[in-house]
Structure formats: C-alpha cells, structure tokens
Amino acid sequence: MSDGFDLIDADEMVYRRALVTWYDPVTKVLSPEAFKPTRDDSDGLSLWRAKYVRMEDVARGRQPEYYVAALKASEIIALGMHLEQDDPRRSGTPGHCVIVELTYERRKEQRPLEWRVELSKKAMVMGPFRNGDRT
Amino acid sequence: MTTTATGRYVATNDALLESRFGFILKQPSTQTPGQMSAEVDQDEFDPGWASVVDLLMKWYQDPKQLEDEGLLPISIDRIADAINLAAALRKARKPAPSLVLPNTEGGISFELRRGAIFEEFEIDACGACEFRAFKDGHLAKTGTGRVSQWIASFSRGAK
Numbered sequence: 001m002s003d004g005f006d007l008i009d010a011d012e013m014v015y016r017r018a019l020v021t022w023y024d025p026v027t028k029v030l031s032p033e034a035f036k037p038t039r040d041d042s043d044g045l046s047l048w049r050a051k052y053v054r055m056e057d058v059a060r061g062r063q064p065e066y067y068v069a070a071l072k073a074s075e076i077i078a079l080g081m082h083l084e085q086d087d088p089r090r091s092g093t094p095g096h097c098v099i100v101e102l103t104y105e106r107r108k109e110q111r112p113l114e115w116r117v118e119l120s121k122k123a124m125v126m127g128p129f130r131n132g133d134r135t
Numbered sequence: 136m137t138t139t140a141t142g143r144y145v146a147t148n149d150a151l152l153e154s155r156f157g158f159i160l161k162q163p164s165t166q167t168p169g170q171m172s173a174e175v176d177q178d179e180f181d182p183g184w185a186s187v188v189d190l191l192m193k194w195y196q197d198p199k200q201l202e203d204e205g206l207l208p209i210s211i212d213r214i215a216d217a218i219n220l221a222a223a224l225r226k227a228r229k230p231a232p233s234l235v236l237p238n239t240e241g242g243i244s245f246e247l248r249r250g251a252i253f254e255e256f257e258i259d260a261c262g263a264c265e266f267r268a269f270k271d272g273h274l275a276k277t278g279t280g281r282v283s284q285w286i287a288s289f290s291r292g293a294k
Contacts, residue, residue, distance in 0.1 A: 019203065021236045029248055031234050032255075038205045038239045062203050110274050117253050118272045 008083050008097060010074040013050035015058045016123075018067040023125050030125050032116035034069050037104040044084065044098030047071075052095025059129035066131075069123035079118055183231025184221065187245075190235055191218045207241035207260060216258050216282040217243040223286040224256075232256075258282060 008014075018034040037045050048058050050070070059066040073083055081101045088094040106112050194201060195214045202208055217235070224245075225231070232245035241260030246253070253269040264285050268276040280288075 019237070021201075022234070024234055027233055027248075029233050029246075031236050031244070031246055032253075033236055033238055033244060036239050040205055113267065114269065114272055114274055117269050121272075 005085065005088065008049065008073050008085055010072075010077060012073045013070050014047040014073055014076070014083070014097065015050060015053065015055055016045070016047050016069045016071075017058050017061065018069050018125070019063065020065055020067060020128055023067045028125070030067075030069060030120045030123055032113075032120040034123070035102065035116040035119045037102050037107050037112075039104055041098070041102065041104050043086075043103065044100040045102035047083070047097050047099065049085075049095040049097055053093075055126055056129050059127060060131055064131060065128040067125050067127040068129065069120075069125055071119065071123050075122050076119070079115055081115060181225065181231050184225040187221050187231055187235050188218060191221060191243075194237075201237045206237065206239050209237055209241050209243065210260070213241065213243055213258055213260065213262065216262055216264075217245075219286060220245070220256065220258065220264065220282055223289040227289040227292070229289075256285070 016034060018030065022031040022034050023029070035045060040046070055068045055070070058068050076083055076099060081099050084098050084100050086096040086098060088096070102112055102115065191214060194209070195211065195218065198209055198211060198214060221235075230247060230249075232247045234244075234246040236244050236246070238244050238257060238259075242258045244258070245256040247255070251271045255267050256264055257267070258264045262282055264280060264282045266276070266278040266285075267274060
C-alpha cells in the first residue's frame, strides 16, 4: 500500500457513508441524498478509497448504524465527473478523495442534481454497519 | 400507531394527529372486502401513506433521533409541514413515496422512483418546497412554492 499520493485507478472502489433513512433495503432504493454535498464539501463530495479505508470505518458516526454506498471510480468518470485525491497531509488520513464537480456551492445546479440521481442508481449499498463493527 | 393482525396500520395517537394536523387515520372496516360500501372505500388509504405518516410522527415526537454530524437539525415545524404535505398528497390520491428522509440541510424529502422516472418533493429548512422530476436521469420538471401553496394546489386538484 502506498502513502496516499497515488493516482486513483479506474478499477478502484470508493465509499460514501449513508444514513439508514436514505436506503430502503426492501426495494433496494438508495436516495440521491447520499451524494448531496454538505457544507463540509466545499472542495467536492467526500469519498473514501477502498484501497486505504475499510467499509466498517467509513460507517462511523453519531448514529447507531449506517450503510455504505460503493462505486467504481470508472462509473463516476463515465458520468463526466472527476475524482481527485486529497492531500493526505491536509486530511490527516490517506484515502480521502473528492468528486470535484459536486461542491456545496453547486449543489442546486441542474447537472449536479442529475449526477446525484445517476450515482444513487449505480451505487452498490452495503450494510447496515453498526458503529464499532469489526470483521 | 400499531399494526393490526391483518397488517394494517391503526392510529393510536389519534388525538395528537387530529388536533395538530387536522386529519385522522381511520381504523380499517371489519367488513369483508366484498361487502365494502362506497363510504368505507372512501376512507381506505394506501398502506404506504400510513407508513409514511407513522415514520413522520416518530420524528415529530423525537426530532433528536435525526441528528448527525454534518447535518443541520430538523425543526418540529418542518416535520409538521411534511405531515401536512403527506396528508394533502394522500387526499389527492397521489402514490406514497418510496422513501421519506431527512436531508442534509434541515429539511425533509419525499422520493418516488418508478422505472425511468424519479420524483422528489424537498421541504427546506425555511419551509419552501421544491418539486423535481427526472426522466432517464435528466431533470424534466421543477416547481417551487411554500408547503401551504402546494397543499392548496392539491386541494384544488392542480399541479
């Protein structure tokens, strides 16, 4: 495993945490809300590279459990978006990357709205993981 | 709200629903399906809507359960807006959403996916409500207004 500066390969998987209310396990429908940038996503939508971070660790937070949405980098690129590796010296953790087009400022524009819907259809959803789950 | 032996929802907090939101979920008739009168049929509701109202009532009673890092908290007023919108959509015989969810900005969304169509009502933290319809991934229709305006439009049979 490298130091987190390496380029993202098209075959790599990337993860995004999703609230349990954003996914219906019966119909297998994931809400596009899972890909909506928050105020913290001013540089782009935060994702985690499977190469560096375990799914169970992505699924940590205040809620008792979370799902994790998984996408292949090539699926994101095929939709016309770009994935950029975050500087691990800045984030403090290797493996953090962003979809540069999905920023908080652009969240209500037409194309980002459409991308969110497409990402939600393509994502594979894993979990739910309870906080502290370890395999 | 509880589920009966037949799997139907029955309101157990009717007084709260009726006083705050002006509607009530009625207990299903004990008549057999073949004996249903028009009046009973009028009172029948989509079980999907009952689940939606059930979920929203749980949030109304305890909004703190929706709090998470990175998300703005949802106010009681917005949850009440969502309950009232649900009641109006149900009364207008609209299909129940497939997902009802808190959004990241202190609002609530109703989402419905039907094949290539994806529709959403998004109530924001200020009480504005935006409708969006996507077809094959493309934004095809939008509409914006206060929740009260949407409710009024449904009661007029417009939109």
